[in-house]
Amino acid sequence: RWIVEFKDVAHNGQSQVRETFQIILLDPAYYPTPTGDGEIIFQYQTVADGSSNTVGIEDYTETTGLLYLFNNIRSFTGARLTNGRVLRFTTIAPIIQLPWLYPIGLVISDSLAGNNNHIPEPGEGIQLVITLTNQGRVQADNVLVCLHNTDGNAMVIDSLVNFGTIPVSGQANNSNHPYFFIINSQPSDTILDFNLVISRNGYQTTHYLPIGLHGVPGIALRNSPSSLPNLECLPNPFSNQILIHFKAPSDAQNIILKIYDAAGRLVNSPKSLFNNQSFTWNGRDNLGRRLSSGVYFVTLTFEIKGEQRVLVKKVVFR
Missing domain, CATH: 2.60.40.4070 (Immunoglobulin-like)
Known part of the structure; x- marks a missing residue:
């Protein structure tokens, strides 16, 4: 394997914001993959600001690539860039014996305690419906999902929902029991930061869930139910x-x-x-x-x- 370390790398135009990380290239002769391609590992020791990075790989032509993160935009299933995070680019298919639960969409409503324009704004009460999917290999029973606000700009009133049973390749939502939170203040980056903690009989996973104010896009889908x-x-x-x-x-x-x-x-x-x-x-x-x-x-x-x-x-x- 070949290890390249980048120490205290400054952000463009922000010399005080620095990251330390390694890129590890694995020789497929020693670390085989089904396609014969070598695996690439990004290993982060220090992440000063994970919201303004661009992370990914591309080929020598600079026309074909795989993007993990760009300007705080990433896939639903992608983890947030933080200290100690490791990213692995591989062609080895995952073997998932547990349920693999993650959000694939959400619907926001401010009709109960807002101006009913479907855009979250400071001072409003928001109802939130989330759709989960199970792409694992076993059925998930008694799925409990807890919503936490992590930036202090919102107060979650109704935070725990039982999604019931989600079969393999199935979906479930909380339309019968929406989350409810009140937006207390305007975040500096116009994004409310939430964590969605999904648990089921010893299995637990946490997903970062940003919600943009005044129509600013976060990661999650904010469409009407018919357009999910x-x-x-x-x-x-x-x-x-x-x-x-x-x-x-x-x-x-x-x-x-x-x-x-x-x-x-x-x-x-x-x-x-x-x-x-x-x-x-x-x-x-x-x-x-x-x-x-x-x-x-x-x-x-x-x-x-x-x-x-x-x-x-x-x-x-x-």
Whole structure:
């Protein structure tokens, strides 16, 4: 392996804001991967300001890359950049024996204690509905989710919700029991910082959940319920063909549907896609060759105002 350390690297135009981190390049001859590509590890010792970094990798042409973080914008499933955080870029598919629960959308309402314009503003009371998905390998029962405000600019009144049972590849929301919080003051960066703590029988995970004020975008989706993104794959499991139906918000751009095998290899990707469309997959790759039975992952990627979103469904080909 080859280790490169960057010590006390200053931000552009902010000499007092500095980070210390390492980039570790692993030789695939010693650390093998299914594709033969070497793994890359980013290891952060000190993160002074994780909201104004750009983190990712790109190839030698500088035209193809993988973006993890840009100006406080990242995927729903991405962890916040903090001291001690380690990022691993690999082609090894995850093996998840536990439930894998994470938020895929939210709906904000200020109709109860606000001006009913669906934009959170200081002084308003906000109802919050969150949709969770389970992309793990086992059903999640009695899912408890707690909402915490971490910047002191909001007071959460109703913070604990039981989401019930979420089956594998299933979804659940708290529309019958919305979270409720009051915005006490205006944060300096116009973003309210929340943590969403998801627990179930010994399993626990925490997701950073920013909510923008005055229409400033955070990470999460803030659309009406009818415009929440959706990705359905039926029947699942399948033997001959599967209908993949997807719907992204009306302002979504650069919609891309891809299918990967369990080793993380891209096997199929339709050329031209439009919103609210169906695609029938017959279990063959882009060259028309029939694939072997097993687990595959359908991913829907799209952008809203320059922010990338990803939905994933696991399907079983028999």
